[in-house]
Amino acid sequence: MIMKELQEDNSENNVKIYIESLIQAVLVPYRFHPNRTTSLAAVRYKKLFELSSLYCGDSKLEDFDTEFPDIEEFSILPNSHGKMMAQASGGIFIDYIFERCLTHTYLDGTVVSFAVKQYIKENNKAPEKLQDLVPRFLDNVPIDVFDGKQLKYSKENMWIYSVGYNLEDNGGSRESYIDIPTCYNVKKCYNNPTIPVNTEYLDN
Known part of the structure; x- marks a missing residue:
């Protein structure tokens, strides 16, 4: 009896794991596009390079947002994780x-x-x-x-x-x-x- 219950539990767990794997297999490419992320980061680094040549008061670093957006709202968008990575990537250079x-x-x-x-x-x-x-x-x-x-x-x-x-x-x-x-x-x-x-x- 106990063995049967364990097998049923394992079966349910396996189904859950399988479903979660399918979801991840679909969501990961949707949430993270390597090429688009690289392009976004390149644009930000180019902008930072331009700012570095200005007088400090003209650089407007406070407008160069590096904060993470609302995860729940942002995560439904294409390449959401890639956008967050690119957005946060310039923080150290701003400092x-x-x-x-x-x-x-x-x-x-x-x-x-x-x-x-x-x-x-x-x-x-x-x-x-x-x-x-x-x-x-x-x-x-x-x-x-x-x-x-x-x-x-x-x-x-x-x-x-x-x-x-x-x-x-x-x-x-x-x-x-x-x-x-x-x-x-x-x-x-x-x-x-x-x-x-x-x-x-x-x-x-």
Whole structure:
């Protein structure tokens, strides 16, 4: 009796497995088209390549969606899995572009901050504007990679800053000092990246 029940259970399971296999055999080619997926990914990478040559504020990375769509609604469409793969594939490159912008800002701002300190050492006062550093301490004032204009300087607060990703001149702030590993995850930082001029070390 027990053996008969086990055989019946196995038979039902085998039928279920067979039906599921048939469904998968039909759905997998429907949900994933390799050639179409490759073409979609290529279009996205080409767009990212074009964005990488723009000033950071013009790249509009926030419009370059990498979030997964609603699975239940999306899964009934042809090549749905392929589209999701292509859509998510550019995420790492978007992060790279974003971090590159902040890294350039940090490096250029640090160079300027050293130039300001050297100016103070020689003149016993802070420069009124960054152009005062040219050509003695800088060949030219670095360009803000976010808007293509010169980096900003606050004599009152003694810091160099960028207009940041929102392209608004917020004057810099202590709360938005650049910390490269975390800045691109903090809105206050990437919208107003700031590099301090550490004048307390001038005598060292």
